[in-house]
Amino acid sequence: MFRHSQLESVKAWIAHPAHVTMPLHARIQRAIRQLIVNGALASGKPLPASRALAKSLDVSRDTIEAAYSQLHAEGFIERRVGSGSFVAEMTDFSAGRRLSQRDALARNQAPNLSKRGNAMFRSGGVREQLVPRPFAPGLPETRSFPIQLWERLERQVLKETGTQALLHGNPQGTEPLRRAIADYVNLERGARATADRVLVLTSSQQALTLCANMLLDAGDSIFIEDPVYYGARRAFDAAGLIPVPVPVDRQGIIAEHILEDPLKAKAVFLTPSHQFPTGxxxxxxxxxxxxxxxxxxxxxxxxxxxxxxxxxxxxPTACVQGLDPHDRTIYIGTFTKSLFPGLRIGYIVLPPQLVKPMTVARTLLDGHTASVAQLTLARFMEGGHFGAHIRAMRNIYAERLEVLTKLVGIHLSEFIEPRVPIGGLQMPCLLTCEISERAAIDAARRVGIELLGLSPLHASGSGRAGFLMGFAAYTPAELEIAVKKLKTAFQNIKI
Structure with a gap:
């Protein structure tokens, strides 16, 4: 018979919520197999008679027989007529158990990754908020999205395309969406785009990764704004590039620093319309x-x-790409902030000579973007709904920025100095008290508030302490509650 602990282990495995969808005989078989693999049942040890185990587990004997038959078929046990069932002699897992213990220790050590893998792992990746919490930056208001309209357009797409939309798609993107994007950026952003120069991707982060790996080699330098968007810096670090920080003032990146040493890097990364995070x-x-x-x-x-x-x-000012007659500018855009993050559609407007190389490289990452979502978005844009949604949200966000600015002035003026932006979804704030940036962020998190610190965004390490306060995804009432919570949290910090 099993020892009491072994029997309890089998019962626990059978009853675990993660296993309840499996047939009962399979659960019993897996539980016994795990005892053998772990070395709890050594080679040659007898298993309980099927009748006895059935009684102990309160199941039918046929169920135990089915479990034993599967163990026998897999070579874990031997069945001897007249003698019973035994753990197979040829299956000695005691050494494996000791090896597993060593493996367990190894798991706590640094994994054996490539240089690029280590760089990606050390970067921490780009983690977005699954459930928005004030004041997480960069999040749009999704509760106001016209979802019924979107559903209707999606049904139209499926009705007209049928099963064709279920097949592999063009890795460059569907032609209707590429045409709609080109028309939009030409009209609204002053770009020089055509449908054949647009590459539809899943995100701007994917676009940054493609640029880092396709345009530069590991060890090459790239000029970056200082401070800079963390997602870009991590993409460049993961590709083995050497960032060269260039200071930013109220007129954006100080170009003279680049012109004074023009050969120091082979590329420059810019957020020219609305610098992240200064605005x-x-x-x-x-x-x-x-x-x-x-x-x-x-x-x-x-x-x-x-x-x-x-x-x-x-x-709004025209984008740099539209001013560039030499085709040396790669323009990156996304619908994550203008529509909703779950859409997973971004795009890149490329110089003609880069379209084919970038499209081929994209097939090595994820193949293509889902066709149904692309075609639905194309209709959303062609029907004028995208422009209408942007105009509506612009008014809502402007109101929320005004509300947040007033609330900060009333409740947080002794702690921070806001830098009211002319656009965007977040407001930078500088700490003016003796509270450290880390202490402020930690105190906010304890009361359910998320702040993005400014200091880590400065590659040169010369930035002032502060944080970003996202406002777009939160109603005026939610902003007021969060600001008051933040005030209390700051007051409770022991300096």
Whole structure:
């Protein structure tokens, strides 16, 4: 018979919620097999008679016989007529158990990864909020999205395309969506795009990874804004690139630092329309200077236009790509912030010579973006719904920014100095008290509030302490509750 502990182990395995969907005989077979593999049942040890085990587990004898038959078929046990069932002699797992213990120790050590794998792992990746918590930045309001309209358009797509939409799609993206994107960025962003220059991807992060790996070699340098979007920096680090931080002022990246040492890097990464995280807009003369630098030295400009749709004061400036007559600018856009994150559609407008190489490289990552979502989005844009949604959300976000600014002035003025942006989905704030950035973030998290610190975004390590406060995804009432919680959390910090 099994010892009491072994019998209890089998019962626990059978009753575990993760196993209840399996047939009963399979659960019993797996539980006994696990005892053998773990070395709890050594080679040659007898198993309980099927009748006795059936009684102990309160199951039928046929169920035990089915479990034993499967163990025998897999070679874990031997069945001897007139003698019973025994753990197979040829299956000695005692050494394996000792090896497993060593493996358990090894699991706590650094994994044996490639250099690129280590760089990706050390970066920590890009983790988004699964459930929005104030004041997580970069999150749009999804509760106001016209989901019924979207469902109707999706049904139209499925009715007209039938099973064709269920097959593999064009890795460059469906032609209707590429055409709609080109029309949009030409009209609204002053770009120079055609449908054949658009590559539809799952996200701007995928676009950054493609650029890092296709345009530069490991060990090459790339100019980056300082501070910089963390997702871009991690993509470049993972590709083995050497970031060269360039300071940012109220007119964006200081181009003179690049022009003074033009050969120091082969590319520059920019968020010119709305610099992340400062919110600065890159001045026209600096844009033109960088365009000429890229042309003269055959360098690349990687332009991330991540939330340019949401500008609350003044007129939007044209994107750098639209000003570049030399085709040295790669323009990256996404629908994650303008529509909803679950859509998983971004895009990249490429110079003609890069379209085929980038499309081929994309097939090695994920093949293609889901056709049904692409075709639905194309109809959403062609029908004017995208523009209408953007205009509606721009008004909502402008109101929420105004509310947050007033709340910060009333409740948090002794702790922080807000830098009210002209656009975007988050507001940078600088700490003006003796509270450290880490202490502020930790205190906020304890009361259910998420803040993104500014210091880690500075590659040079010279930035002032502070954090971003996302406001777009939260109603005025939610913003007020969160600001008051944050005030209490800061007041309770022991300096």
């Amino acid at each position: 600065a807009t890159l001045a026209l003369d600096r844009r033109l200077a960088l365009i000429e630098w890229a042309s003269r030295h055959q360098a690349w400009i990687i332009e991330d236009d991540y939330d340019s749709e949401f500008r609350y004061t003044g007129k």
